Amino acid sequence: MxxxxxxxxxxxxxxxxxxxxxxxxxxxxxxxxxxxxxxxxxxxxxxxxxxxxxxxxxxxxxxxxxxxxxxxxxxGILRPVTELEILKDTPTTVVADAHDGMGMVASRRVMEMLLEKASRYGLAMGAIRNSSHYGIAGYWTTMATDRGMIGISGTNARPSIAPTFGVDNMMGTNPLTFSLPTDEGFPFILDCATSITQRGKIEFFARNGRDTPAGMVIGRDGRAMTDSEAILKALTEGEASLAPLGGIGEELAGYKGYGYAAVVEILSTALADGLFMKELTGKNPDGSGRPYHLGHFFLVINPEFFSGEDVFRKKTGDILRALRSSAKAPGAVRIFTPGEKAHLIREYRKNxxxxxxxxxxxxxxxxxxxxxxxxxxxxx
Missing domain, CATH: 1.10.1530.10 (Malate/L-lactate/L-sulpholactate dehydrogenase, four-helix barrel)
Incomplete structure (x- = not known):
């Protein structure tokens, strides 16, 4: 609901x-x-x-x-025991191979390394190849804000998004996520896919017997699809694609979402020499299942090496408070800033x-x- x-x-x-x-x-x-x-x-x-x-x-x-x-x-397409191999480790970078283990476990270990590096050197970036679904990207970026630092992360995924003017699902929903520390009781968190929706949301619709809103998914014929069960099947078979952020074509600037999805695909792949796009289907040529071989990237920035953590927190908070106090549209209850709704839901569900x-x-x-x-x- x-x-x-x-x-x-x-x-x-x-x-x-x-x-x-x-x-x-x-x-x-x-x-x-x-x-x-x-x-x-x-x-x-x-x-x-x-x-x-x-x-x-x-x-x-x-x-x-x-x-x-x-x-x-x-x-047998996801290994329960994660044998993380560190391929490269420098004062400010990490490259790892998860060998098709648990993406969440691999990401936790790499993020812990990056947080330590950024606390010493101000910046740290890491990439993982041959991984699996790592949960919400915002979990990893808020590991940084918990330490007073900025977190940025992205991951590629099985093909779902068609490029602008195309109908072939080439890229995953590829979230590009930012978390920033503030002087408020919760951080700024922008955690969203570069598609207009994500496969997980359609899975949620299907599990609850709901149609997918028109305009989120296009079929091979270029028309919108709404049957959630049919969409999931068609996405797997390459017969449907998610629209990028902005929508179909250039009129609503769908090329922007397409471009950001491509950025995430490249950073999730090229930094760790991993697999990409159609190589991430989770299917062998005969249709049998195989590991997804996903890639992730993480960037940690320590504000203490710039304006200072306290200055950064207050300036960020000032910006967010100014946004929330600006004029509301007629009928709107309030203006939210990224991360605020998640904070309110957490408070509501806490007990x-x-x-x-x-x-x-x-x-x-x-x-x-x-x-x-x-x-x-x-x-x-």
Whole structure:
């Protein structure tokens, strides 16, 4: 369901049952361990998924637990044990190979290295090849803001976006994400795909029996598609594509989203000498599954080496407060700045837990019974 806001924060209209964070976290960690993910790594993966739901990004949270991670481990196309190989390590850079292990685990280790480097030298950048889905990009960039630094990250993905004037899905949804520390109670976070929507949102629509809004997806004939189940099938078969940010063609500046997607594709690939575009389909020529071999990049900037952390925080906060206090459009409740809605949702859900719809309830029960885990959920 769409999360709604008023001048005081989140409107309490949630009808789905909540599962407490501790229960959901313990359960998911135990399932990850049951399929072979080592203990500490399982906790990392669980935290990344739950953080998505804490921020209201449900397309990348618990809804992806089984289909994107558990099912891929079961299918043998995602390695539960992450054997991260450091290919190059300098005072300010890291290049790594995840060898098709857990993208979230590989990203955590590389980000920890970069944060240490940036704290000493002011800047640090890293890239990973042969990885897998790493969750929300904003998780990694806020690792930087937690330390008073700026975080930037992007990742390529299985082909979904068509280039401007094209209908062939060539690039992934390729998020380009920024997090900036502020003097407020939450950071600035811009975490969004370079497509007009992302595959995860369509998966969320499909799981909840909803159509995809017209204009987000085009078929081979150049017409809009709205049937979410049909879109997911067509995307996999190369018969549909997501529109880039801005939309189809040049009239609404779709070339800008196309260009940013290309930037992310290049940085996610060329820095670590990884695979790209049609090589990331997750399919062999005979149609059988294979690892996705994704690439990620990360940049950490330490404001202390520029104007200073305190100056940067206040200046950023001043800009955001000026934006929020500017004139509202008629009928608008309030103006939000990037990261504010995620903060409000986190506050709303803090003592409630993660909302769980019917399809996710079914998956939780199936996984619990499969591994004979001692959990009983509030929705039972």
């Amino acid at each position: 769409a999360i709604q806001f008023d001048e005081n924060g989140v409107i309490d209209n949630e009808t789905r049952p909540f599962v407490p964070w501790e229960t959901a976290g313990g359960f998911m960690t135990d399932v990850f361990r049951a399929v072979g993910v080592p203990g500490e790594d399982a906790e990392i993966c669980t935290d990344v998924l739950l953080e998505s739901d804490r921020r209201g990004v449900e397309s990348h949270g618990c809804n992806r637990f089984k289909p994107i991670y558990i099912d891929r481990i079961d299918a 409630r837990g993660v909302p769980v719809g019917k399809s996710l309830q079914k998956e939780f029960r199936e996984l619990r019974d499969r591994f004979s885990l001692p959990y009983r959920f509030p929705f039972e």
